[in-house]
Amino acid sequence: MASGLSVDLSTTLGADEIGVLFAYFLLGVATCQVYIYYSRFPDDSVKLKTLVAIVWLAEFGRIVCIGSGLFTYTIFNYGRPETVVGPLPKALDIAILIGGIPIICVQGFFLFRIYAFSKRLLVPVFICVVTSMRCISGTALMVTSLRMKSLVEFEVQWGWLFTAFWSFGVVSDVGLTVALVALFLRQRPSGQKRTVALLDKLILWTLETGMLTSVTMISEVIFFHTMKNNFIWAAPFTLHTLLYSNSLLASLNSRATLRAMNEVSLPSLHLTAALANGVQLTPDTAGIMEQSSKISQV
Template sequence: MDSAAAVSFDANGTIGAYQIGVLISCVLLGVTTTQTYIYYSRFPEDPAILKALVAFVWVCEVAHAICVAHALYQFTILDYGHAERLFSRLPISLDTAVFFNALIEQSVLGFFSFRIYTLSMKLYVPILIVFLSSVRFLASMVTFIITLRLPSLQSYNAHWSWLSIAQWSTSVVNDVVTTAALVILLYNRRTGVRRKTIALVDKIIVWTIETGMLTSATAIFMIIFYLTMKERMIWLGAFTVSSRMYSNSLLASLNSREALRSMNATQVSLHSFVSRPGIEILQTTTTNTVVDITAKFPSQPQPFQANRQCEEC
């Protein structure tokens, strides 16, 4: 590395920021793996299509982690002492991580759009979510192809930065729409049910908002740092974490059924449907609560039913 490059090279804002992102990403992969194990252990009777979705997302997450880790190895070991290479052609492994990130986001948003349909039995919001996620997916595929051909990261930033901004902005809008739709649908189902059941629904609403905020906040973080400090790699560090937010929101949604079972309960079914995951809350006369968010597959659609007795329970 020549002296001029050594002076201008900001290791903390480039390799350091990316390395922190990769480390956090690996920690979150451990969380994803743990949640996946918990899911298969506690919900063996879930439908095969749901198990396949979880397996697919986990495999994509592992592949994504391998890609971003390999890129870190190239930055810190293979290109050690050659700071100029950091801004030359990006490692193919990092380009490939964009591909897996898109697959994960598309799969998770498809799951949530399906859930919204089963709660509302209306198509306009799910169609909007699928449309936005498809636009995001196609833009990611274009980015993947472009970065494979461009000579450097600077070249991409100079001519195609709008594409990244468009992708992340679409993700923010889609996350907000998805979260808002789920919250509104769940809130509307609080009417006419027991107070303890309302507490359960409120808990689900809070979890829905929290997971939706995490994915949106990550995308907003990338937009801000890409626009203000494009020459650094803070935004790229956030990118390594973004897919973990989606996979963990999916698994947290599925595994929360086990946690909610420990709360008080009455019998109330929020919704179930033909060969598709729905939400069901069952309250018994015991202290055990059964909350099935995506595990019910009846032969015919069941309308929302609420036990209006014992309003003071």
């Protein structure tokens, strides 16, 4: 935004309000998914339950900070539109910092799934490095914003840092999506008919969630560089961590559907009972059971 222009609240504060409204809606969706998760999967490991709790608490804290920032703009600074392009409220600085927690947790979860499924380190290590660079650039954004005197000047001076943050995010998201889809496709030719249907559903869900987060960040970059006179980019920027959190929760909750499909093609519950009773499985049956278990847990 050029410093000589008057402040247009519809494309500055208005964009922020739209982002905050949708963010609260997505937090509600995430909260419902958390309730469903704890109700549906009481036997999950403590680590996985803790991960879900950390993600939700971080999102809740972030949304509280974002709401506090909007309250500062609209109530405390009412009648002073110039404050919209001034220093950020401290609550928004905290929100930027907290926003990194769900991203790290969600991407770490999917990286572990890739490694558990493939038993190879190359792709997880590469994505981990890219994710680390994204976290570093996000932390740098937060630190530099603490000394910011004008959002306009901050955009000019540190715009490249925004671009780096979003670029690393797109690379990591696309990398995760491609890696997971490649792993599923590799299993597809040797699968039975219903197993192939299960894999196809996993591929579709992976593409949907991966594309959603990637497209959101790409839109932030495009808005940031093509619309210099407004803050339209702030709306998707407010939402993108919640998209990660909801993708994680949707992945966990979808296991009920996947396991139901899996049990149609393989009576794994009966096999588990047989194992508990000491019945010896053949190598072929054990291999099929292990593969189906991996697929249903990804």
